[in-house]
Amino acid sequence: MVENVDRQMGTLSLSPATALHAYCKGQHGKLESSGNFIFPFGLNESQLQAVEQAFLSQISVIEGPPGTGKTQTILNIIANILLQGKTVAVVSNNNSAVENVYEKLGKI
Numbered sequence: 001m002v003e004n005v006d007r008q009m010g011t012l013s014l015s016p017a018t019a020l021h022a023y024c025k026g027q028h029g030k031l032e033s034s035g036n037f038i039f040p041f042g043l044n045e046s047q048l049q050a051v052e053q054a055f056l057s058q059i060s061v062i063e064g065p066p067g068t069g070k071t072q073t074i075l076n077i078i079a080n081i082l083l084q085g086k087t088v089a090v091v092s093n094n095n096s097a098v099e100n101v102y103e104k105l106g107k108i
Contacts, residue, residue: 019058
C-alpha cells in the first residue's frame, strides 16, 4: 500500500513539510513540545505518555482493544492541538470511532 501511495505522490504537488510527505517517504518528522498540556478528559499514566508522544511526532497512531481509553486519549490530544490554534485530522477504518470522538467533543 505504501508503495502505491508513494507512486501516487509523484503526481501530487505536496510540500516536503507536510506529515503526509514525511510518512510516505518513511521519514519521521520530530517535533519539539512545550510540554504545557491540558487534560479536560482525564487520563491514566499510559494515556499521558501517548499524549506527550503525540506532540513529538508528525503522525500518531492510537490503537488498542475496546475499553482501553483510546477515545479519551484522542480527545486530550485534540484539545491541546486546538488550544494551540492548529487543525487536526482524525481518521479511522470505521466511522463509529470518528463519530464517537466528534460527539464527545461537541459536549464541551
